[in-house]
Amino acid sequence: MSPPELRRGVVTIDGPAASGKSSTAEWVARELGFTHVDSGAFYRAVTAAVLRTGMPPGEWTPQLVLEAARIVSAALAGASMVPHLVGDPADAEIRNPQVTANVPRVARMPAVRAWVNAQVRQVATERPIVVDGRDMGTAVFPEADVKVYLVADPWERAKRRLMQHLRRLPTDAEIAAETDRLVHRDAADATQSVAARDAVLIDTTHLMQEEQVARIVALARAALGPA
Numbered sequence: 001m002s003p004p005e006l007r008r009g010v011v012t013i014d015g016p017a018a019s020g021k022s023s024t025a026e027w028v029a030r031e032l033g034f035t036h037v038d039s040g041a042f043y044r045a046v047t048a049a050v051l052r053t054g055m056p057p058g059e060w061t062p063q064l065v066l067e068a069a070r071i072v073s074a075a076l077a078g079a080s081m082v083p084h085l086v087g088d089p090a091d092a093e094i095r096n097p098q099v100t101a102n103v104p105r106v107a108r109m110p111a112v113r114a115w116v117n118a119q120v121r122q123v124a125t126e127r128p129i130v131v132d133g134r135d136m137g138t139a140v141f142p143e144a145d146v147k148v149y150l151v152a153d154p155w156e157r158a159k160r161r162l163m164q165h166l167r168r169l170p171t172d173a174e175i176a177a178e179t180d181r182l183v184h185r186d187a188a189d190a191t192q193s194v195a196a197r198d199a200v201l202i203d204t205t206h207l208m209q210e211e212q213v214a215r216i217v218a219l220a221r222a223a224l225g226p227a
């Protein structure tokens with residue numbers, strides 16, 4: 001027998017870079033029958049859009065970035081709401097290293113944060129969501145039904161990220177270099193990346209992904225109950 005339908009709700013999953021938020025959130029959304037939104041993908045899409053202008057990052061102003069963001073739209077892809085660039089999916093482009101290196105510069109701009117937050121809130125007015133990011137449980141959905149904050153040892157996060165990209169066991173030197181990049185990005189994102197006081201902290205260093213998914217799904221079912 002399938003579980004009873006849940007009340008519409010908002011589940012937020014925040015945490016540092018490469019803490020497994022997005023893949024966990026997507027899985028949780030599938031289990032609950034909710035829509036997944038990766039807020040980081042929208043910050044990445046805005047960064048990719050401004051990189052397309054060819055303007056050097058040192059000269060990016062909030063006006064230029066918002067102007068560039070006009071090519072970004074939200075579209076449903078399976079169970080996820082994802083950003084498109086000029087109407088096309090752009091997953092590879094938004095995950096390239098140049099975007100990753102420059103996204104905190106864009107994400108620090110209050111006007112950009114307001115723009116991304118509006119996109120994400122709009123989705124939540126239309127459907128139940130599982131949303132992941134840095135400040136979803138604090139700034140964007142302080143009233144969320146369930147808030148989770150994922151943490152994991154930086155070395156483990158780096159190793160998982162590399163295994164996903166390289167599809168082989170990375171060397172210690174590769175893990176060390178990736179750990180360095182993650183720790184730098186965490187520092188650049190520190191202002192907006194804070195666990196909500198009412199968030200459930202889950203340390204995933206020694207957890208299998210299916211265990212963390214099961215925990216979050218259980219929290220959501222307990223909080224949202226049958227429709």
Ligand code: C5P
Nearest residue numbers: 017039040043103104107133134135189
């Ligand atoms: O989640 P991901 O690592 O893909 O996010 C990319 C970047 O987007 C982060 O490094 C951060 O600068 C920014 N971000 C943010 N607030 C969020 C989600 C992402 O500032 N809610």
